[in-house]
Amino acid sequence: MSIVVTGATGHLGRLVIAELLARGVAPAGIAAAVRDTGKAADLAASGVELRVADYDRPETLKAAFAAGDRVLLVSGNEVGRRIPQHAAAIDAAAEAGVALLAYTGVLGGPAADFVLADEHKATEEHILASGLPYVFLRNGWYTEVYTANLPAVLEHGAVIGNAGDGRLASAARADYAAAAAVVLTGEGHENRAYELSGDTSWSFPDYAAVIAELSGREVAYHDVSPEERQEILTGVGVPADFAAVLVDVDQAIGRGLLAGTSGELARLIGRPTTPLRETVAAELAALQG
Structure with missing residues (x-):
């Protein structure tokens, strides 16, 4: 039996594996399911098993899972x-008969009415x-x-969105990775849904104010209409379909x-x-080298 993490070379997958190791899971008990094993050489060097798993090639998935495995399906x-x-x-x-399948979905589950x-x-x-x-x-x-967009925010002195004064309760990726590791290594989580979010919600005006304070620069939130936001995003090269998804998320x-x-x-x-x-402070420090 192994703990299998799909998307293991992505931002979240790597953090989950690091958290599992920190919790004392032996490297040999972890399987990193990846499309390209070349991108996971560091994981292999640490003793983690590599398994090829390409969502677009179902034939590879048959060997990615085994009976009794506990699997984290990181959304594509x-x-x-x-x-x-x-x-x-x-x-x-x-088909493999895994013991548990954990899936990284979206806050709200069935009640979430936005396109994403x-x-x-x-x-x-499908899991049910x-x-x-x-x-x-x-x-x-x-x-x-x-x-991740702080360089552009600092360059233009603006956070741009179409969310008005709406609030969101975000958390760091490492927080969500830790939750996944708890579920994968613990008991009593089967057939449960966890609504996971940060302890405190914030608005985009709040976000702009934090950036301004920590960077010492003038940064303000500019709320625009959905149509204006769509034009701004496509103007900087975001595909129109995905831009529409981002606009919808802000709504x-x-x-x-x-x-x-x-x-x-x-x-x-x-x-x-x-x-x-x-998180803002850490990113600003990274940008300053």
Whole structure:
């Protein structure tokens, strides 16, 4: 039996594996499921088993899972293609007879009415139909989704969105990775759904103010219409379809759908979630070299 982490060379997957190792799981008891083993040479060097798992090549998935494995299915990053990709992985896991399938979905689950949630909801339905013991890790937003854009924010002195004064309760990727590790190594989580989010919600005006304070620069939030935001995003090269998804997410934030602070993430990991300010400070320090 192994703990299998799909998407293991991605941001979240790597953090999950690091957390498992920190919790005392032997490297030989962890399998990193990846498309390209060349990108996982460091994981192999640490003693972690590598398994090829390409969502677009179902034949590779048959060898990615084994009876008794506890699997973390990290959602794919190809919006618009994830339903068949995830279905192929779920079917392979069911055929193999894995002991547990944990899935990184989206905060709100069936109640999430924005476009980006549709594929997650369909994936949860497929998991339920598979009959596998499951855990739904309904992750809220990663703070790093926003701090990754700090260079552009600092260059223009502006955070731009169409969420109005809507709030979101984000947390650091490491927080969500820790929650996944708890579920994969613990007991009593089967057939449960966890609504995971940060302890405190914040608005984009709050975010701009934190950046301004910590950077010493003038930064303000500019709220624009959905149509204006779409034009801005496509103007900097974001494909129109994906730009529409981002605009839709901000509208969901404006409706309060990502503001929930259930406390479940902090309870799972046994500590407070990482504050917005801390993640912004870390990214600014990294930018300064």
